[in-house]
Amino acid sequence: MAEIQLQGVSKKYSPKDDRYAVEHLTYTIPDGSFVSLLGPSGCGKSTTLNMIAGLESVTDGSIIVDGRAVEDLEPHKRDLAFVFQDYALYPHLSVADNIAFGLRMRKLPKAEIEQRVREAATKLELENHLGRRPKALSGGQRQRVALARAIARRPGVLLFDEPLSNLDALLRDKTRAELKILHAEIGATSVYVTHDQEEAMSLSDRIAVMSAGRLEQYGTPAEIYRTPATEFVAGFVGKPRMNIVDAAVIGPHRVRLEGTSLEVDVPDADLGERSAVRLGLRPTECALVAGTAAENDGTVLVVEPLGNATDIMLRIAGGEFVVREAGFSSFAPGDPVRLDARAAAPHVFDAETHLRL
Numbered sequence: 149m150a151e152i153q154l155q156g157v158s159k160k161y162s163p164k165d166d167r168y169a170v171e172h173l174t175y176t177i178p179d180g181s182f183v184s185l186l187g188p189s190g191c192g193k194s195t196t197l198n199m200i201a202g203l204e205s206v207t208d209g210s211i212i213v214d215g216r217a218v219e220d221l222e223p224h225k226r227d228l229a230f231v232f233q234d235y236a237l238y239p240h241l242s243v244a245d246n247i248a249f250g251l252r253m254r255k256l257p258k259a260e261i262e263q264r265v266r267e268a269a270t271k272l273e274l275e276n277h278l279g280r281r282p283k284a285l286s287g288g289q290r291q292r293v294a295l296a297r298a299i300a301r302r303p304g305v306l307l308f309d310e311p312l313s314n315l316d317a318l319l320r321d322k323t324r325a326e327l328k329i330l331h332a333e334i335g336a337t338s339v340y341v342t343h344d345q346e347e348a349m350s351l352s353d354r355i356a357v358m359s360a361g362r363l364e365q366y367g368t369p370a371e372i373y374r375t376p377a378t379e380f381v382a383g384f385v386g387k388p389r390m391n392i393v394d395a396a397v398i399g400p401h402r403v404r405l406e407g408t409s410l411e412v413d414v415p416d417a418d419l420g421e422r423s424a425v426r427l428g429l430r431p432t433e434c435a436l437v438a439g440t441a442a443e444n445d446g447t448v449l450v451v452e453p454l455g456n457a458t459d460i461m462l463r464i465a466g467g468e469f470v471v472r473e474a475g476f477s478s479f480a481p482g483d484p485v486r487l488d489a490r491a492a493a494p495h496v497f498d499a500e501t502h503l504r505l
């Protein structure tokens with residue numbers, strides 16, 4: 149049982165820094181949930197996680213676990229376990245001893261330790277490797293040992309910092325699915341740092357999207373994807389990346405893509421007195437029709453077949469624009485095309501504040 153509340157949490161690594169590494173983070177990680185901290189390199193994900201762990205001090209604000217402020221508690225007095233990117237296994241200890249290490253430190257009875265090691269090893273399919281040293285294991289197996297060590301502790305909170313990033317793509321996808329099953333089984337509140345939006349979307353109950361030390365949005369994967377709160381979130385989540393272009397306001401709820409004839413209804417956006425906005429359209433929701441030299445919205449720049457879909461990059465007046473078609477495409481570089489966005493859910497942002505309208 150562990151609910152984690154961040155209340156105005158800020159971090160400065162040195163009093164001389166003019167900038168906070170993270171600033172005014174306020175949100176609640178519900179008991180038993182899986183929450184990802186998502187954002188590009190340097191946005192403050194690890195800093196946030198390390199403050200929850202107690203590995204870094206909190207400069208301002210408070211971290212409250214189950215109603216109790218923990219920012220002054222030593223890490224080992226917090227009921228949590230950490231899984232690092234580099235696994236941090238003890239090279240001179242066997243797999244079994246690595247898994248048992250934290251339990252021995254806590255002076256659990258021997259029989260209890262043995263039982264927990266066996267149980268964690270079974271969950272992570274390590275039964276046959278218990279006698280080996282970490283260097284005799286593959287990267288994926290080492291990752292499992294690190295996970296087994298964490299869950300053997302049966303902590304209220306599990307913290308992960310990019311735990312899959314050293315695995316190859318295939319193993320990463322497999323481990324991701326296993327992690328989801330594991331979380332459902334053990335139910336510990338999990339906080340998971342990643343810069344991979346797909347990983348965050350597929351694993352999480354909620355995602356905290358961060359940029360430059362600030363929280364951009366905190367919500368479920370569906371909320372983040374369907375109603376991104378800022379232009380940053382819109383561009384960061386979703387693959388291929390959302391097209392976000394300048395658009396002129398031509399009616400109370402209608403805009404036109406800069407330099408094209410494409411007009412889009414934006415029934416849900418409050419455009420106010422604005423004459424120009426930023427318009428976001430997902431590549432998967434747009435379509436192309438053949439144009440002519442005289443009438444087109446742009447020309448095809450690159451065609452990228454992927455098997456189940458084809459990404460077509462266009463040059464339009466306002467810049468570049470990507471459309472994803474199903475299957476293989478009949479368009480070729482140089483073709484003049486017209487854009488069709490009738491099936492798209494448009495996203496509209498203020499041109500200055502970049503906030504959703």
Ligand SMILES: Nc1ncnc2c1ncn2[C@@H]1O[C@H](COP(=O)(O)OP(=O)(O)OP(=O)(O)O)[C@@H](O)[C@H]1O
Nearest residue numbers: 161162169187188189190191192193194195196343
């Ligand atoms: N020990 C430190 N001393 C000083 N500044 C630091 C320290 N650790 C991180 N920073 C700075 O704080 C900011 C946030 O760093 P942090 O490591 O939290 O980012 P991150 O989102 O985890 O990035 P990455 O994806 O690259 O791991 C960065 O500007 C970084 O340079």
Ligand SMILES: [Mg+2]
Nearest residue numbers: 193194195341
């Ligand atoms: Mg980091």
